[in-house]
Amino acid sequence: MADVLTFTDRGIYCPAGDFYIDPWRPVDRALITHGHSDHARPNMGRYLATIGTAPVMRHRLGEIDLQTTAYGQVMQIGDAAVSFHPAGHVPGSAQIRVAVKGEVWVVSGDYKTVADGLSEPFEPIACHAFITECTFGLPIFKWTPKDLLTTQINDWWAVNAAAGRTSILGAYALGKAQRLLATVDPEIGPILTHGAIEATNEVLRARGHPA
Numbered sequence: 001m002a003d004v005l006t007f008t009d010r011g012i013y014c015p016a017g018d019f020y021i022d023p024w025r026p027v028d029r030a031l032i033t034h035g036h037s038d039h040a041r042p043n044m045g046r047y048l049a050t051i052g053t054a055p056v057m058r059h060r061l062g063e064i065d066l067q068t069t070a071y072g073q074v075m076q077i078g079d080a081a082v083s084f085h086p087a088g089h090v091p092g093s094a095q096i097r098v099a100v101k102g103e104v105w106v107v108s109g110d111y112k113t114v115a116d117g118l119s120e121p122f123e124p125i126a127c128h129a130f131i132t133e134c135t136f137g138l139p140i141f142k143w144t145p146k147d148l149l150t151t152q153i154n155d156w157w158a159v160n161a162a163a164g165r166t167s168i169l170g171a172y173a174l175g176k177a178q179r180l181l182a183t184v185d186p187e188i189g190p191i192l193t194h195g196a197i198e199a200t201n202e203v204l205r206a207r208g209h210p211a
């Protein structure tokens with residue numbers, strides 16, 4: 001049995017379907033896990049992504065040849081059956097499942113197994129091979145639990161507000177910024193966002209997200 005996916009100098013490639021997943025160099029057909037710029041790059045011939053990812057990609061990449069798909073919908077591409085499944089990373093983010101002659105491989109993209117109240121929750125997919133991103137997998141990364149972090153951020157802001165100081169939080173415009181907006185307590189004071197975040201919020205609001 002040949003490999004369902006292989007690594008090339010352009011990215012992860014599926015010979016049976018003649019497509020790439022999140023390629024980093026221009027290719028004819030790119031399947032995109034989510035809208036972050038290290039996964040959805042410009043200059044691909046054709047793109048395929050989830051309905052939830054499409055508005056962010058159009059916002060960031062402009063006029064592109066983009067086909068969309070719903071979570072769980074199976075598409076035949078050459079000899080490969082392809083479907084996208086929630087990755088829990090940012091709204092619209094997907095793992096991509098590729099099945100060739102009964103052999104199933106899954107590419108995680110960026111993913112998060114803890115629900116964030118914003119992204120579609122991560123869905124475990126049975127497979128023979130799982131290609132995982134592991135950005136923060138090293139044991140040196142230890143994250144503060146969400147509830148404690150929420151308290152810390154709001155306490156810090158409240159103390160600053162009482163002292164007449166403005167509080168500034170930096171966060172990636174897609175994903176982290178919306179999680180922060182859902183975290184900070186609007187009772188403490190007015191909340192303003194940077195223009196890049198507001199532009200992303202506009203795209204998400206149009207999709208029905210409370211950003």
Ligand SMILES: [Zn+2]
Pocket residue numbers: 034036039089110
């Ligand atoms: Zn990402």
